[in-house]
Amino acid sequence: MKYIAQYITEDIKLSCYEDSFFKSDIMFDQHMLVWFISGETKIVQAEATYFFKQGDIFLIPRNQLATIINYPKNGQPHKTVVMHLSTARLREYYAKLDIQPQMQTARKILSYNNHPLLESCLSSLIPYFDMKELPQDIASLKITEAISILRTIDKDVDNILANFDEPGKIDLVSYMEKNFMFNLPLEKFGYLTGRSLTTFKRDFQKSFHSTPQRWLTQKRLELAHYQLAEKNARPVDVCYEVGFENLSHFSFAFKKHFGYTPTELLSRQYKA
Template identity: 35%
Template sequence: MKTQIVENIMFSDEKAKTFDSDQIVPELTLSFMVSGKKHLRFSDFDVVGEPGDIALIRKNELIKSIKMSDDEGFSYKSVSIFFTPEMLQDYAKNHNIPTTEKYKGKPYIDLTQSKFIRAYFESFMPYFNQVSKLTGTVASIKSLEALELLMNHHPNLEQMIFDLTEPYKIDLEKYMNKNFTFKIPIKEFARLTGRSLSTFKRDFKKTYNETPEKWLREKRLDEAKYLIVEKKQKPSDVYYHVGFENFSHFSTSFKERFGVNASDILDIS
């Protein structure tokens, strides 16, 4: 099945080890892990997912995700609900909830202990074999049910859920030094730092005296060299972590920058 999406509900079933290429969470996401293993890497902390884990993840969060089967061969399976701005705006309007406050709390909230939300996700299990039975109407009803459960049993999450504000202008240097390993388009770095693309490039040039593309490439390769030489990590384990989509591209870029294959650099260090 791999990945199937009905409206704003996504079913994932990955039998092989999968490195997600999409590293930005576009909408507020409520996720339930059914089976397998998952490693989530945020900018400053990691989460190792286990079957039964339930989490609420902030919109616009940058995450690297590695999904794989568990030791017993069970494939990675999960169900995720994406709450669109329109859906949240309608709910907020009907319940007189403010949507103009900027949420500055944790990006990842563990809801694994919620028996109500667990029971909610268990109702999705029959759809794994018959996704076509989940109609758009049912998906809308299930999404509203999820919001009701979150608000009724976790009212302290209100500000996180209903933050519909746009990213505001923040310290570009601090943000880039913290998030350079995430493989997202330059226009998304601009948006997330509260800038137009042209303003972002102008501010970037003032800060680093370099283009974003070149700076990112060299910064990622320098980080890769550090991890290989100083931390004794394998090149095959490093390339995804530092922001390359595939090992071949990483190997070519590494040799171009340092004049040696990544696998041979330890021999000359």
């Protein structure tokens, strides 16, 4: 995979994937504002699946789990401008304002497709990526501009950007049943359910009577079987969407669990 990243600061980057495919499971520690220059992205979350393409602009709230699958398109690489809206910077911004964010039960990805103000702000960053000497505070000014635009065009965005609460202790069973397909370190699952790693493992054993890794593997394989048998999905798509890192490992684990490979299951479906 050929990956190129250029930075204005650590919070603003131009990201480019030139290979045919890139997949990762991510927990977003910071809000991310993304502008698509070329390529396509599929973002799979527990509650929804999103598709983004050239010209799209969207905001991913922090502390979200997602599987990200990036593709080139029409001979062009997957290329985006990504702006991180860090908690520290947002605290500084909102310190001057009297804002009381409302609690939100779910933080979905917000789309601002082709909005002229945001597009102008983000596209104006392009010349800076090739400059060796940058105007002082240009990154800070651009991030402040982006936040101000978001607040102008979306009256509810303060409920996301001005909410600095960390995840509290939540019901482990319902959370894991909803998010088991995301291949993340157990420490991340612990953090998102309001637990230390030790407490997470202890509570998990008590709730599921199994180790996290054994339970996660079984749940992912069961979901994969359903996707293959009921929806005739391609093994390569199923593999990445249920939380496996590569197709060979997925096929091996699938056959060990069910006694036949994903390809053999599909062949049976076609013959039936």
